[in-house]
Amino acid sequence: MTDSPSESELIREYERLTTRIAEVRQQREELVWERSFEHSQAHEQLGSIRFDSVKHSDRIPFSHRQSKEKQSAIREVMEEIRENDEYQELSEKITALQAELDELWDHAAEVIVSDDLNKKENIGALWAAFGEDVPNSRVAEVVDCHEQYPGRLVFNPETETVDYKDHVKQRKENQVRTDHRQKILERDGNACVRCGVSAGDGEAELTIHHIVPVSDDGSAEPENLATLCSDCHSSVHDEYGSGEVFYSTNTGFWQWVREGDRGFDPHHTQQNLDTF
Ligand SMILES: [Zn+2]
Structure with a gap:
């Protein structure tokens, strides 16, 4: 070669x-x-x-x-x-x-593996090239992820993209524990950090967003979580219709938040994170 x-x-x-x-x-x-x-x-x-x-x-x-x-x-x-x-x-x-x-x-x-792609996309690229039977240990080595991570994904051969298996999605949604969720909501004033819609406003449903996605090893620490209404939450994920977040850095996320009607950044207020 x-x-x-x-x-x-x-x-x-x-x-x-x-x-x-x-x-x-x-x-x-x-x-x-x-x-x-x-x-x-x-x-x-x-x-x-x-x-x-x-x-x-x-x-x-x-x-x-x-x-x-x-x-x-x-x-x-x-x-x-x-x-x-x-x-x-x-x-x-x-x-x-x-x-x-x-x-x-x-x-x-x-x-095949590129720094411009996230782990999930790189795994998709490897599967598209070599088929899904490549051992997970190899994939993990090349993409630099945990060996069990590829096992949580499914490959769609038509679009050559990967997504989480349904049960994994479900688990991820439940991942932010209820008590933790409550604290994040309180920190963020029980309202979407971007548009300011609050839980009391009609149909609005507040969700907890992982700023660095769990798939990229984003933590469940308060610094990595933010309250978003369901509308803002879907626009942060669906920009490219892929479910991926559209920004690539933490700063990028908060920049987008500042563009909204509320533009709340808990890190810049004195409601600091020590209470967690
Ligand atoms: Zn919102």
Whole structure:
């Protein structure tokens, strides 16, 4: 691979490597299966001792744990297979291919992942390129997020975008605990910080907004929370129809708030945050 492969080169290379790794693994499994079958015949009195993997050196397949005698026969067979030239050759091949795959991921981090995109968008870009089966550990490494984070997302192949799974959305909405919510509302004078609509004004529903989104590791600390009416809350999220917030910095958010009729900034008042 060259120093800066194009995205399509990366995708082709990824397909080639993953296909090849699967093939060699399959070959190795078949070899283990055949070898253990031969031994199975030699130890006929013990019953079947066939298996297709000796990955875990001392782990005896569950179905073969009946007798001590059988277990020791299996250990011997495993040992013999591990020393088998062909087995070693295939194992080395797999290791080498995996090293190539590691290198490919380094390139993927450079070519596909962009600082201009948030974590969710970068994950979408990786899935669009390599498919959704790429291991979460790889995605987490490249995008620099928690390994469980990709598991909370779903990919829409038509739009090539990702969104939270429904149950995750629900949980995020409930994330600001009721008592905490009450304190934020009080701090912000029970009204939308931007337009000033208050809870008493007819249909207005007040929501607590995460300034830095939870998806970007935004905290539930008061500094990161602000009271918005449902109208302002949707306009902060729906500018691009993606649900993402339209601003990119904390300052950007408060600037937008100042443009509103109320323009309240709790950080600039003496209603300071010490009470939390
Ligand atoms: Zn409002």
